[in-house]
Amino acid sequence: MSLDFKPGAFSDFFRDETFRESFTYRNSPDAIRRFPFPFDRDEYMYSVNMEPHVPGRKGSVFEKTFDVDEHYVSEMIDRAKVLADDPLRCQSLPHMTLAGWDTLELIMEAKARDYPQWFSLTKEGDRWHWINRPLGIDHTFTFLDESTLPYGPFEYIMRQTQGDWTLQDERDGTLWLDAGVATSQADWSADFDIGMNFHEWHAPVPLAHDLGVFDRALKFLLKLQHGSPVRRFNWTMTVNPLLDTSPENYPKWGPTKTTLTQENLGRKQHLRVELQSLYRLPRSNAIAFDIRCYLGSFEQIVTVPKWGRRLHRIVRDLHPDLATYKGFIRNRPAMAEWLSKYDDGAPTSPGWWPED
Amino acid sequence: MKTSLTPVDAPSIRSRPVYAVLESRPASLHLIVADGEGADAVVEMLDKANDRSGMLAAAHVMYTPGPDGADHGAALEAIGAAQFFRAPTIPSLLPRLQRVLLDAHMGTQFYLAGTEGLIGQAEREIMNTGFPHVAIQKEHRGSTVRRVQCVHCKGITENVATDPFKCSHCGLNLFVRDHYSRRIAAFQGVNIDAEDPGKVPESVVRFK
Structure with missing residues (x-):
């Protein structure tokens, strides 16, 4: 299998870890303190919950436009493996090439600006020189000329970018999911959903349609302006630090849900957080949607007392339809039992930050 | 053009296709694709058409029996469209549809009737040529496989x-x-x- 890049060095920052078989993925203590815990109160129900994606608290995952963290290199190795196994995980319909270039530009400019120690972009007219030191990439290409890249522009930049992404074309008053990459997805099939409109690809989500969540979200997104990105959280649960919880591979990872015990649950059960951000693209007028996945084991989450208390209450009280849709209804009692040891009933402070 | 869809069955989720009763619309070419009991939907549409003879003169009909064997092809052939084609199966119907689509211009109306498998595959061919889905009418009849x-x-x-x-x-x-x-x-x-x-x-x- 060719990885197309030579990781420069894991260095003392990027962790050398796996998201499969041996599952050596862990968060460092610093990474847990900056974990994007998605619950700002002790209960959860769907909402649009969008806010401007502006630089946030220093050191947090909101500090930079695209958070590059200690898992970057290992996640890119995992993505390359998934794409080698199943090229259908990255697709772009023919009319989405320009949106792919828009996305490449957005990411390269942001990373070169925010992380000059790792990324560099210099332009001489249409000749762009891109250096990605963590992945060992040093490449000169012609912007908007596909023949100068080893992949289409979307796949090229996605192989260097954490998170699953979709690109939405806007027409007929709705958004069409016409390009996407999914190697760290919460059980949705990019291959199946590509070509669908906004309401179609969200169709399987329970309750939210009746709450009007998707009508409001679409209305909001159609007004999204270039230069004013927005973000929101979503979350689910995953057994083992497995990025690729695809429906394609469900027969392989589904059985792991039956392996939890009170002894191993803290180590194996992970809260899976999606930091979703959306960007209007300048040339294509498409919308890029970044679904960035963060995994935190229960035993690491509960090292923050406020999060331990709150996660217990969320898991215990969640609407059963949501626990079913999120795929953990069978393990909910075991999870709630394990978490109850970290909930002394004390009140929690508002907001998702770790302080009490 | 805004199409108002009258769902035959209320869809259970938002990606589930919705279907409506076919109605004739002015067009330079009427491309009609049906299987099984979809033939009846086409016959009924023509019975209600304002300009039946004009529509038939510009109609190209493709038909195949339904997956359950339902064969109403004789009645459909008898309406006297300018072109009528009968295929033994859906896969044997699609190459002809692809060929006809190469020459179809804007102003073509599409009428799909019958099972969801036939409707979905014909719709996919039509959309691949760039026609807007509002030019495509779909009426579900017969088998629900x-x-x-x-x-x-x-x-x-x-x-x-x-x-x-x-x-x-x-x-x-x-x-x-x-x-x-x-x-x-x-x-x-x-x-x-x-x-x-x-x-x-x-x-x-x-x-x-």
């Missing part, structure tokens, strides 16, 4: 009647979702015993 894509091996099983069913390609036991892809022209099938291999609920006939 489904065309289902296995999300695991990507193989498509035609005429699925039971839920769950065994994928005709990889053999996994799949349950049939209402989630539908126009691009693939299929519903989605997902392994039902992934978490507890071997624990497969008894199959029931859901689609006839």
Whole structure:
């Protein structure tokens, strides 16, 4: 299998870890303190919950436009493996090439600006020189000329970018999911959903349609302006630090849900957080949607007392339809039992930050 | 042009296709594709058409019997369209549709009638040529068997009647979702015993 890049060095920052078989993925203590815990109160129900994606608290995952963290290199190795196994995980319909270039530009400019120690972009007219030191990439290409890249522009930049992404074309008053990459997805099939409109690809989500969540979200997104990105959280649960919880591979990872015990649950059960951000693209007028996945084991989450208390209450009280849709209804009692040891009933402070 | 759709069945989820009763519309070419009992829908539309003879003179009809054997082709042929083609199966109908689409111009109206498998595959061919979906009318008639894509091996099983069913390609036991892809022209099938291999609920006939 060719990885197309030579990781420069894991260095003392990027962790050398796996998201499969041996599952050596862990968060460092610093990474847990900056974990994007998605619950700002002790209960959860769907909402649009969008806010401007502006630089946030220093050191947090909101500090930079695209958070590059200690898992970057290992996640890119995992993505390359998934794409080698199943090229259908990255697709772009023919009319989405320009949106792919828009996305490449957005990411390269942001990373070169925010992380000059790792990324560099210099332009001489249409000749762009891109250096990605963590992945060992040093490449000169012609912007908007596909023949100068080893992949289409979307796949090229996605192989260097954490998170699953979709690109939405806007027409007929709705958004069409016409390009996407999914190697760290919460059980949705990019291959199946590509070509669908906004309401179609969200169709399987329970309750939210009746709450009007998707009508409001679409209305909001159609007004999204270039230069004013927005973000929101979503979350689910995953057994083992497995990025690729695809429906394609469900027969392989589904059985792991039956392996939890009170002894191993803290180590194996992970809260899976999606930091979703959306960007209007300048040339294509498409919308890029970044679904960035963060995994935190229960035993690491509960090292923050406020999060331990709150996660217990969320898991215990969640609407059963949501626990079913999120795929953990069978393990909910075991999870709630394990978490109850970290909930002394004390009140929690508002907001998702770790302080009490 | 805004099309108002009158759902025949209220859709269970938002990706589930909706269907309406066909109605004739002015067009330079009327491209009509039907299977099984869809023939009746076309005949009824023509009975109500304001300009029946004008419509027939610009109509190209393609027909194949339904997956359950329902064959109403004789009645459809008897209406006297400018061109009538009868194919033994859907796969043998599609190459002709693709050829006709090469010459179809804006101003063509599309009428699809019959099973969801026929409608979905014809719609996919039409949309691939860039026609807006508002130019495509769809009326569901006859068998409700489904065309289902296995999300695991990507193989498509035609005429699925039971839920769950065994994928005709990889053999996994799949349950049939209402989630539908126009691009693939299929519903989605997902392994039902992934978490507890071997624990497969008894199959029931859901689609006839």
